[in-house]
Amino acid sequence: MATEQKFNERNIEEYFVSDEPFYIPTSDEIDIFEAAYRQRVPILLKGPTGTGKTRFVEHMAWRLSEGLTARNPGDKALNGKGEKLPLITVACHEDLTASDLVGRYLLDADGTRWIDGPLTRAVKFGGICYLDEIVEARKDTTVIIHPLTDHRRTLTIDKLGSTIDAADGFLLVVSYNPGYQNALKDLKHSTRQRFVALEFDFPDEEREAQIIAHESGCDSETAARLARLGLKIRNLREHGLEEGASTRMLIYAGRLIKEGVSQRRACQVSVTWGITDDPQVQRSIDEVVTSIFA
């Protein structure tokens, strides 16, 4: 008896963004991304958490696959084999080693077997490889990507002793959060100067309200207030908060409100408590919440 498959599993090469991800551009980032993609210039997305970096990449992957490019509508970007452009996302963490990206040998009953890492697969298959929060990764990983980001467009796998040329559709996109202070973690210049950088920041109040309303499904009045809350809390950045309230956070609050949680409580659990552990800052944010929400 085959077990019924209750989950949706697919190879990373087969992950295509098929439905349009909701994204409201704040300036010309879509055009820039498209231009960069056409020229295969790697892209660096900078900005605080929850400002829509990941969503933007998804949106662009979809957009390029759908051929909605600004200059030549209908001109689909393909992976070089005439297929759609997959999006391969790797969330970087402090234990992420080069082999986690490139691949490793595994032990098998018959001996060892080589398994490609996500980056290798993206390079071979042709697609957007998105390394989220690149600074979190160990230093050796950044060196791996260097040859991929210049004219060479190659990936060297030293354990195999081979070099792979990237498929035509391949593009490396990385993101990082310069954060509140760049003191302890920063991207090396040799790395960062290989990318076209797009800066992300929180959208303005009106746009953010739209986003919140769309993503959470709450009414526009509530969304407007949530956006205002976000704006006010961001004023505390660098004065007790390391990061401002992310749009994502506000969306969660909106979702809870939609589920019937009281407004103040929803903000408390999804914004106030999430954003800081400092009781005094929490208290101050609570005061802002209770001023904005009845």
Place this chain on the structure above:
Amino acid sequence: MTSSDDPKQDAVKKTRKELEQFPAPVLERYEIALEKLTGRLADETCQLWAHEGLEIARKTVRSWEAAAEFFDASVDVQRQLPSGQFLKWAKTGTSLCEDSPSLAVAFFNSSPRAMLRLRPRYIDDWANVCRALYRGTWKSSALACRLFEATPDLLETLSFEEFCHFGEFLEILSRRSYDQAGDALAAGSILFPKITGDVDRFINLAQIVAEKSWRETAVLFDSATAALVELGTPHRAPLISLARRLVITGVSDAARVLRDGANTVNRVPADNRDRLLEMTDSIAAVSAPSAPEFLKIVPEILERVTFDQMGQWQAEGIKTARESEEAAVAYFKLESPSSQEMLDSLSSSIELSRVRDVIQMYSLALTGRSIDVQAAAQLTEKNIGWFQGELPTTEGTTIYMPSVINRYTTKEENFGFFKVISTHQIGHIEFGSFAFDFNIPSNLFGDLRPRLPGASELKASKKAEEASRNKTAKKPSVVIFGHEAPVEREPVTTEPAAEIKPPVFLTDMSRFFDLFKERRLALDAFTVLESSRVDGSIADLYPGIMTMYTMVREASLDSRPDVTELPAREAMIEFMIRVSLGQVDEMLVPSQHIEAALKLRKLIRQVTNVEAIVEDAAEATIRAYSILIEIKNEELDDDEFEQLEPEDEGNSGDDDDVVDHEQVIQQFMGQYSPDGEGDSQEEGSDDQEFENEGEDDYTSPQDVDYRGEFKPELSQLLSQMQMMENGEMSEGGEMQQITQEQLEEMMKNAPEMEMEQTEGEEGGDQQVSEMIENLMKELQKRDPENQQFQPGPSQHVDEDGGPLTATEPDTYTYPEWDFRANEYKPNWCMVHEKIMADGEPNFFRETLADNQGLVAQIKRQFELVIPEMYRKQKRLEDGEEYDLDAVLEALIDLRVGVSPDEKLYWRRNKNERSVAVAFLLDLSASTAEAIDEAKKPSDDWGAPDDPVEYMVWLRSRRSEGLRRTYKRIVDVEKEGITLLVNSLEALGDMYGIYGFSGYGRENVEFYTIKDLDEKFSDIVPRRIDRIAPLHATRMGPAIRHATAKLAEAEARSRFLFLISDGRPQDRGYSREGVEKEYAVHDTRQSLIEARDLGITPFCLTVDKAGHDYMKTMMEDFSYEVLSDINLLPKRLPQLYRNLTT
């Protein structure tokens, strides 16, 4: 003549003869006394008496005086004593005379009056009590004499027994100091009559004090005189007993107990006083040192809680006292957190100091600007134009709040009120009350501002008009006020007026108020309208706060004056206020002004719209003014008022302006040429004009409590300065220096100043000029141009010359890195290591007390460090167990034929913390710079160079009362260090604190506040207190010296933590151009040296411009640039934790 005839006469003669040997007064007195006594005394007695006199006279050379006194006093004394006692008295005197004739003199002298109060059998005792004070010296005899002399008066209130005790006390005290005893005697004579009944008790107390700490007796008598006298009889005894008990345990000085006790008892309602003293007693029973603290703090406690609640607080304190004496003292001093928490939980009031941080952050969130929150009294103290100490207000950059809110019975409501009043003040900032720009068009009105003439223009044009009329009858010179050019309006378009300079206004607000003749009225109208606008925006943006807001408004309405009591114009203003506070029903207005009222109401509604900006409030003000000015301020009868219908909902929508523009313009043009009056009103005659028939002087309305004071003009002036600094004032960027004259001019015209000037009539001028001076200072403080750090006069000393040699003790030489030559200059700098002088421990204590929340938080954070010591470490060559991932990889590598990694183990590393850290504080002169608004006073440059002299200089400055009210960078550094040190002690790391400064390469000063291997002791807080700005910043040598110290420390990880406020600079270290780089490179080199020795350097700077050079200086090193210096105390421990774990 036969001598045998009359033996009595013989005896007398004989006596006379004998007495003749002595100076004349003796005999004279004898004769006088004899005459009176003859007949009253038996002959025999009389002879004995005379004989006694002779005895006395013969005793010593000077004793004749005593004899004379004796004879003198005898007459009166004899009257009161039977003869036996009389002679005994005489004998007593004689024996005193043996000791000292002066004693006898005093004895005799005071006897007649003393005998009135003294029982004859006590005569001897009396003499002995006094005599006991005599110890053969001049001083002692003087004291004894004084006691004799004082006796008659003393005995009026004291029993003899009490007198004896007093004598004993004096005797004890006199062993220490005759002067003190003498003073006590004098003070006692005054005090005792006032505290009859408690004298003995008091003397007893005094005696103990004299025995324990005699120096304090004087103070004791002083405070007793001040305190006990006022205190009612029933509480005197218990208080004295209490003091006595405390003194016996040796914990406190009695004087303080009496003083504080009396003060406190007097402040407590009569029926609670006994209870209070009982409470104190019960505290004393468990912890004697706590009792005086309790007595002292009671008034403060009672400001916050009721007496019964205080009982609970006290009971909790007693519990604490059973556990620890020290804790109890802190508790009753209200210094311990548990004490404050207890009080907090009991009290329903809200103290500004407790919520200040929250409100500050709340304001920051709302406005996006760093807004300070201060007690309202502080603004009043500055004396720059605000006078109400307890009303909320703002000057555009800081909000000022009452220090305590105790309006409601619950904490929530009180805080709610606090939030309402802060939100309103923040609203003024958030919604731009002070960003008023004369030229910005309003959103909702047809702009009248550009079309109206200013007062100064009107006057100018009038002069011009006259001038031209005098010359020739030219064509009638019509004054046109720029109808067509609203923005770039020429002040006066007529040609002759061009000669007169257009008026210069310091603020747009001033320019606006210049439009009005009755500025006070205009300001009041603007205040109502602008406050309504702010309230309106708050209601829209912050619906959450509205419940409380409405409640507060309703309470405000209840306290408004009755409209019908007011004259017409004031009634109309009051009407506006009531509308703005949300009153709808029972709105009374003068019947004849119903129309006006409808219009005013509409104006309020208009500005309450969210769309309204400050310029709308200004436009509305013009309209309101033009309506109000037409209303005579006459007294009205109650029946001349009628109720105004509430407006119907739909009606608010019509957009018609309430006034006719052309009419208003005409009205404003005509302001200064009233029909009936001559041209006499040239200047300053504003006041007298409207005292026409039946009109009252116009008085401004009572402030709305929750809105507080509103001073748009001053606030705009003050906040403009601040905004320029933040680069928010783009177009007005090059604002010229404000002169004193300009300020005076502004103050003269500012409507918000008028009231105060008339109030403080006498000395008013002086007050005003004082205020202007203060305001000038305040402005200078805020002027960003003045804030830049300017290094002192650069005495250029030749930096050439050779290496230095350290000959004196505690001096060290270090090389310096010359990046141009790419080599070291050997022994180039001389470091002088000194130990920081001791200061007061208060700073340390107070800082901890003020930041309890933070202290607790840091402590918590540091506690988390301990588990972190057990972190799992992967990829080790040896350890507890295999790391499965690593093993797999290794196996695979083996199979594939690649050489495997050997790091296959992991270990739960019991990471013994072995940390040594040296904190290096920048004590350069620039740390004296005030934070944010204030600039350090320029005379700081007069500081002597020598640190010792500097300290003396600083002390003298402090004692001159030139206390700093602003906070300097160095103060924040101190705070940070204090908090950190406090927590570091818990962590057990080895740490040293050093400060450095200096001038020139041969004088790098290195101050030890706490050495690495020094144990923390009381002296460290005292040294921290002395941390103060000194000279320049030659970082390199200081880092090298600290590195040398760290290198000797035995610790696995060593850190050098540098806290600075700017780039390194010193004479010959950082001059123009390339030399700037020199300092940066040397510093960098010294850091590299440190790293080579296995020390991790970290630099924290508060220099906002730090990013540029820090990039170079700290490349590959960790550093942080703090954007807000106030974060330092908080951030420092965080960084420390991150760095060392």
